[in-house]
Amino acid sequence: GAGVSQSPSNKVTEKGKDVELRCDPISGHTALYWYRQSLGQGLEFLIYFQGNSAPDKSGLPSDRFSAERTGGSVSTLTIQRTQQEDSAVYLCASSPLGHSEAFFGQGTRLTVV
Amino acid sequence: AQSVTQPDIHITVSEGASLELRCNYSYGATPYLFWYVQSPGQGLQLLLKYFSGDTLVQGIKGFEAEFKRSQSSFNLRKPSVHWSDAAEYFCAVGAPYSGAGSYQLTFGKGTKLSVIP
Numbered sequence: 401g402a403g404v405s406q407s408p409s410n411k412v413t414e415k416g417k418d419v420e421l422r423c424d425p426i427s428g429h430t431a432l433y434w435y436r437q438s439l440g441q442g443l444e445f446l447i448y449f450q451g452n453s454a455p456d457k458s459g460l461p462s463d464r465f466s467a468e469r470t471g472g473s474v475s476t477l478t479i480q481r482t483q484q485e486d487s488a489v490y491l492c493a494s495s496p497l498g499h500s501e502a503f504f505g506q507g508t509r510l511t512v513v
Numbered sequence: 514a515q516s517v518t519q520p521d522i523h524i525t526v527s528e529g530a531s532l533e534l535r536c537n538y539s540y541g542a543t544p545y546l547f548w549y550v551q552s553p554g555q556g557l558q559l560l561l562k563y564f565s566g567d568t569l570v571q572g573i574k575g576f577e578a579e580f581k582r583s584q585s586s587f588n589l590r591k592p593s594v595h596w597s598d599a600a601e602y603f604c605a606v607g608a609p610y611s612g613a614g615s616y617q618l619t620f621g622k623g624t625k626l627s628v629i630p
Contacts, residue, residue, distance in 0.1 A: 403556075404556070433618075450610060450615060491557070506554065506556045
């Protein structure tokens with residue numbers, strides 16, 4: 401596609417439910433990032449994928465958070481047993497190998513009620 | 514660990530006025546510095562970046578930034594602001610992933626810019 405695509409754009413879920421957020425990176429981009437943007441808190445790094453290398457999971461805030469990237473393309477961020485503090489905008493970005501600019505999607509706004 | 518401070522949460526300027534957004538960073542090695550802009554409901558777009566060389570870097574939309582190592586700063590400037598510049602601006606420092614050419618970005622909390630017509 402023309403840009404990084406994220407779905408859904410908005411998600412409202414009940415506390416305790418699991419949610420899956422999807423990211424379709426730009427075709428051919430080998431690097432994929434997930435960030436969380438909370439109100440007034442800026443962007444928080446969650447996880448990084450690069451090709452077939454082991455992902456950098458150092459930013460995942462708890463074991464309720466996980467992510468996978470299938471076939472080096474689409475990525476899914478899963479949050480289990482959601483809590484109200486998980487409410488935020490989740491941003492995905494991708495970049496081609498050897499390129500420093502990360503191209504961001506428009507994000508998924510998650511609201512946990 | 515790296516960190517970024519953007520001291521101004523919200524700035525309001527008149528259209529046509531000059532703009533400077535402040536950014537201070539903490540990083541143990543040569544910093545890789547970025548400025549991103551986020552318009553309402555949009556993702557982030559890269560304005561400019563600094564890796565090495567000339568400390569004054571030019572970006573898109575008429576923006577520039579100056580790297581000052583002695584002050585650990587990377588302030589963003591624009592000589593004449595347009596109403597369309599109203600957005601949120603994020604400064605970031607990048608820690609490189611070895612051999613990949615990509616960076617783990619640590620962002621500041623952002624500065625919201627309002628422009629008075």
